[in-house]
Amino acid sequence: MTYREKIAANVRAEIGRADLTQKAVSKIIGLSTAAVSERLKAKVDFKPEELKILADYLGIDPVIFYRSQVVKQEVAP
Template sequence: MSYSESIAANVRAEASRRNVKSHELAELLGFSETSLRKRLNGLIEFRPSEIEKISIYMEVPIEELTRHVVGGVA
């Protein structure tokens, strides 16, 4: 799993744990849901500023979102 895929997996996992819907994140970041889905699926990398906004919004340490996942488990 690439680093960008790890970040996407971490964002998906934390959003699920906190019951944050994709439309909320899309609105937060100023994206369409399609653009957000591409990031959440690892097709497009999240920018550092986007990760920071998500971290603040979900009240999750940025380190939790940026840690590298080995073996596909967040």
């Protein structure tokens, strides 16, 4: 898996957790749905500023998108 593919996979995971559609993501980061689709398929790189905007919207640290493995933190009951 390439670094671009890892970033795209992490973005897909986070938008899935947030139950966002590609259309919603396109509005959030200011791109067409086709451009978002190309990024989510790892055909085009996400720009750092796009990831920052999305992370801010999701309330997460943008570093999560760059990790090679996303680890879900468990909260003790």
